[in-house]
Amino acid sequence: MPNSAAPLLAVAELDVHYGGIQALRGVAIEVHKGELVALVGNNGAGKSTLLHALSGIVEASRGSIRFAGRDIAAASADARVRMGIVQVPEARQVFGPLSVEDNLRLGAFTRHGAAQIARDIERTYALFPVLAERRRQAAGTLSGGQQQMLAIGRGLMADPRLLLLDEPSMGLAPNVADETFEKIGDLKGAGVTILLVEQNASSALYIADRGYVLETGSVALKGSGRELLADEAVRKAYLGM
Amino acid sequence: MGVEFLQFLLSGLTVGATYALVGLGFWIIHTACGVINFAQGEFVMLGGMATAAFLGLGMPLPVAIMLALAVAVVAGLLLERLAVEPTRNGSVVTLIIITIGASIFFRGLVQVVLDKDFHPLPAFSGEEPILIGGAAVMPQSLWVVGATAAVVLGLWLFFEHSLHGKAVRAAAANLLAARLCGIRVRFVLLLSFGMSALLGAIAGVLIAPISATYYEVGIMLGLKGFCAAMLGGLRSGWGPVVGGLVLGVVEAMGAGYLASAYKDAVAFVIILLVLMFMPRGLLGRGARSERV
Numbered sequence: 001m002p003n004s005a006a007p008l009l010a011v012a013e014l015d016v017h018y019g020g021i022q023a024l025r026g027v028a029i030e031v032h033k034g035e036l037v038a039l040v041g042n043n044g045a046g047k048s049t050l051l052h053a054l055s056g057i058v059e060a061s062r063g064s065i066r067f068a069g070r071d072i073a074a075a076s077a078d079a080r081v082r083m084g085i086v087q088v089p090e091a092r093q094v095f096g097p098l099s100v101e102d103n104l105r106l107g108a109f110t111r112h113g114a115a116q117i118a119r120d121i122e123r124t125y126a127l128f129p130v131l132a133e134r135r136r137q138a139a140g141t142l143s144g145g146q147q148q149m150l151a152i153g154r155g156l157m158a159d160p161r162l163l164l165l166d167e168p169s170m171g172l173a174p175n176v177a178d179e180t181f182e183k184i185g186d187l188k189g190a191g192v193t194i195l196l197v198e199q200n201a202s203s204a205l206y207i208a209d210r211g212y213v214l215e216t217g218s219v220a221l222k223g224s225g226r227e228l229l230a231d232e233a234v235r236k237a238y239l240g241m
Numbered sequence: 242m243g244v245e246f247l248q249f250l251l252s253g254l255t256v257g258a259t260y261a262l263v264g265l266g267f268w269i270i271h272t273a274c275g276v277i278n279f280a281q282g283e284f285v286m287l288g289g290m291a292t293a294a295f296l297g298l299g300m301p302l303p304v305a306i307m308l309a310l311a312v313a314v315v316a317g318l319l320l321e322r323l324a325v326e327p328t329r330n331g332s333v334v335t336l337i338i339i340t341i342g343a344s345i346f347f348r349g350l351v352q353v354v355l356d357k358d359f360h361p362l363p364a365f366s367g368e369e370p371i372l373i374g375g376a377a378v379m380p381q382s383l384w385v386v387g388a389t390a391a392v393v394l395g396l397w398l399f400f401e402h403s404l405h406g407k408a409v410r411a412a413a414a415n416l417l418a419a420r421l422c423g424i425r426v427r428f429v430l431l432l433s434f435g436m437s438a439l440l441g442a443i444a445g446v447l448i449a450p451i452s453a454t455y456y457e458v459g460i461m462l463g464l465k466g467f468c469a470a471m472l473g474g475l476r477s478g479w480g481p482v483v484g485g486l487v488l489g490v491v492e493a494m495g496a497g498y499l500a501s502a503y504k505d506a507v508a509f510v511i512i513l514l515v516l517m518f519m520p521r522g523l524l525g526r527g528a529r530s531e532r533v
């Protein structure tokens with residue numbers, strides 16, 4: 001189904017270096033509109049680096065990134081947010097001293113139209129009711145799970161065409177992590193296109209349409225979520241089975 | 242409360258208000274990029290000296306002041322673009338050294354382009370003292386205190402209630418997350434250098450009718466503003482305000498009851514005491530801002 005149209009995101013032959021260290025080599029991935037694609041891999045595999053390259057935080061040394069048919073390699077980080085590539089970074093990274101509501105409002109920093117933004121803030125509260133109760137509270141005083149909801153909510157406020165989620169379950173208690181995956185499933189149901197990075201491979205592949213396995217900077221395996229869950233090598237390496 | 246005490250208090254608050262403005266300039270840039278801008282005092286000097294120069298060209302005082310403030314803001318923006326921005330990946334120490342270099346440059350430039358003379362500016366609304374509780378207050382003092390209060394209110398509105406002000410605070414709290422919200426680092430830096438230059442220049446214009454301006458006036462006022470910021474702490478904008486007013490009053494009391502020769506020493510003693518006993522200042526505790 002998804003492969004019929006041109007992909008929303010197409011990454012080809014992507015290399016990224018940090019000084020002399022090569023973090024990504026020849027990475028190629030695609031994400032189609034409406035898909036939930038999981039990117040799994042061990043510590044240091046280069047998952048966050050790939051998201052940072054997509055967000056324009058780190059520069060690619062080779063390869064191409066096409067979004068909605070345009071080569072965006074030269075676009076600045078803020079231009080990419082404007083295009084609709086929005087990242088929720090790992091470890092949540094909310095603006096601790098600012099209120100919950102200010103965090104959400106800043107998520108829409110690049111957008112215009114106060115009325116629509118105000119409606120979207122209310123929609124975010126409807127999605128995450130716990131945030132509504134704490135809208136005036138400093139974000140830094142929220143629990144880990146609540147901060148994760150806030151970080152995702154802040155990302156949604158940018159009105160993403162492609163939402164990049166970096167390890168949203170990291171550091172959360174198992175039941176809170178499950179709730180987070182449930183919310184991510186809801187977002188997909190609502191039509192948001194998502195690239196989900198996870199070390200928690202089974203939960204991510206379980207809700208994903210397709211997945212990629214990243215190993216030391218390159219794509220080692222790809223397939224549907226179900227195929228990867230059933231794959232012997234994946235089960236050994238990432239699911240501990 | 243004796244009239245003498247009241248007199249010292251009022252003159253201390255007047256001078257303290259200008260220290261607060263200079264201290265707020267330190268605070269804004271420190272919040273945005275973790276750097277102490279040692280060129281801060283030169284914005285004070287530029288504000289006063291440029292006003293004097295424009296007056297010398299025959300412009301009316303309000304016009305001269307507006308142009309002088311604009312000159313200082315442009316100087317602040319240029320400092321950011323030409324000196325700070327290109328070395329953004331340098332260490333904080335590198336940046337601090339750059340600001341020291343810039344301050345020497347600004348002093349040299351003014352000395353060459355303008356002159357080395359003292360320029361007293363005319364008071365904004367006359368020299369007729371007003372009596373408050375028996376103490377004589379110059380109308381200029383009211384200008385200083387009133388304008389400072391207006392600036393503090395404006396800053397509070399900006400940082401607490403405007404989207405761009407919140408964006409600056411967001412960048413200070415978490416740079417990566419701010420960039421991922423589409424906030425431009427360069428915008429944050431330019432804004433903070435521009436604002437901080439404006440605050441310094443306002444202080445320079447306000448105080449020049451009381452204590453004259455010349456090309457080196459920024460050295461001492463910059464130090465006093467730095468002391469105000471250290472004393473009050475850089476954690477919130479209230480730190481430099483409280484620090485500035487306390488410093489001004491302590492100085493005035495010291496000069497009035499002890500000896501005026503010690504007036505400037507007060508600031509140095511306070512800096513030493515703060516560094517030794519409460520490195521985060523009166524209002525400080527915890528939390529450090531991140532580098533932009």
Ligand SMILES: Nc1ncnc2c1ncn2[C@@H]1O[C@H](COP(=O)(O)OP(=O)(O)OP(=O)(O)O)[C@@H](O)[C@H]1O
Nearest residue numbers: 018021023041042043044045046047048049050199
């Ligand atoms: N800023 C940096 N400077 C130098 N090397 C870096 C930097 N960031 C990441 N690396 C290196 O690049 C490689 C990939 O890191 P990356 O953070 O992308 O991995 P990851 O898959 O996200 O890991 P994790 O699961 O721990 O988040 C690692 O070897 C890491 O040490």
Ligand SMILES: [Mg+2]
Nearest residue numbers: 047048049090
């Ligand atoms: Mg990572």
